[in-house]
Amino acid sequence: MAVYTDVTDEALYAFLSPYNLGAVLSFKGIAEGVENSNYLLHCERGYFILTLYEKRVNPADLPFFLGLMQHLAAQGLTCPLPVKRPDGGALGELAGRPAALVTFLDGVSTRKPEAHHCLETGRALARLHLAGQGFDLRRDNALALRNWRPLFEQSRAKADTVAPGLAGEIAQELDALERNWPQDLPRGIIHADLFPDNVFFIGKNLSGLIDFYFACEDALAYDLAICLNAWCFEPDGAFNATKGRALLHGYQSVRPLSDGERAALPVLSRGAAMRFLLTRLYDWLNVPPGALVRPKNPLDYLSRLRFHGAIAAASEYGLDA
């Protein structure tokens, strides 16, 4: 359960009073997620998600995240909408944290992605990339290549306690990524964390996307590489080419990749594996005392990193010639 910050009844009622949502009918911590504290709030006016933004969210970025959800919804994407107070503001403070309410989205995330989920996710990601084009706020990727080495340095001394030789392997991989990282790929707004827990389905239909708190401007194909990592590997670490083909086909049915993007897919995927290995490693080694959270296993991403390092061409992911 990701609840880092406890909310007292008094603080909750004070926070909610300007919103005019009616009486609180229930209020519960949510048993998923790892980044922020999330609560499901049921009021007379309906269901809402209350998020208290934690360590990786820079409060200065919140207008970007909330504005992006509004922009994407206006473009026809289904995603949560920030709930505004009568004064027009959507951001507040609760229990010493920046906090906001967003609308509740119907749907269920899949715990066992199948090829059809990957196909739908590929399509939705490409639609998001197109819909993001008209958004006029900008946010740099705070977890881009240049940030990986400083992040690694924070875990380096203890990395070998997680797996023998891990620190050396990460250092070597960072060298290779820094030498080979592609420049000049098409850029735009990316979700940057479109894992299965952030994609909702009703039956077989994708019903919406959530969790835009890593969204930023970066290479569009890097977002696809994040999804290849998140959706197309089996629990035993094996790559599933059927799922890879479905994800890539779904994406390209909406936004075909350029030759440069196709060629870059192996190194982008290797970089995406590194990014999640590093944040997971840091979180694994630094669970805040008292937090209700189950950190994710960094080693799942070490095996992906090794897999991508051995890929010679994007066709091995199932990309059509």
Ligand SMILES: Nc1ncnc2c1ncn2[C@@H]1O[C@H](COP(=O)(O)OP(=O)(O)O)[C@@H](O)[C@H]1O
């Ligand atoms: N707008 C929403 N509608 C419905 N459920 C939501 C919504 N936002 C979050 N949730 C639920 O809360 C969980 C955690 O949210 P998420 O944004 O992924 O948290 P974190 O950023 O902490 O990882 C999700 O897996 C989902 O179950």
Ligand SMILES: N[C@@H](CCOP(=O)(O)O)C(=O)O
């Ligand atoms: N997707 C990341 C962790 C961030 O979690 P989320 O709940 O915000 O998707 C990972 O798997 O490492």
